[in-house]
Amino acid sequence: MIANEFTTTMEPPENGEFQFVTVLMRFHRTPTEVAELAAELGQHTETVLLDLGCSWDDITRLKDRGAII
Numbered sequence: 207m208i209a210n211e212f213t214t215t216m217e218p219p220e221n222g223e224f225q226f227v228t229v230l231m232r233f234h235r236t237p238t239e240v241a242e243l244a245a246e247l248g249q250h251t252e253t254v255l256l257d258l259g260c261s262w263d264d265i266t267r268l269k270d271r272g273a274i275i
Contacts, residue, residue: 216243248275 217223232238251274255265268274 251275
């Protein structure tokens with residue numbers, strides 16, 4: 207994987223540098239690259255719940271019960 211350049215290294219803000227497998231298919235005229243890392247677990251929970259109409263009190267209760275991160 208490394209010899210064929212199928213890995214890349216990125217550095218997320220909180221976790222430090224790590225190496226992972228990138229896109230395994232390559233096309234001559236279509237370059238591929240990893241634009242960004244996947245979201246962290248729970249990273250967008252508050253935003254989604256607010257967009258769905260939940261209040262901050264609702265979100266706090268869900269967090270207190272361990273239902274969300």
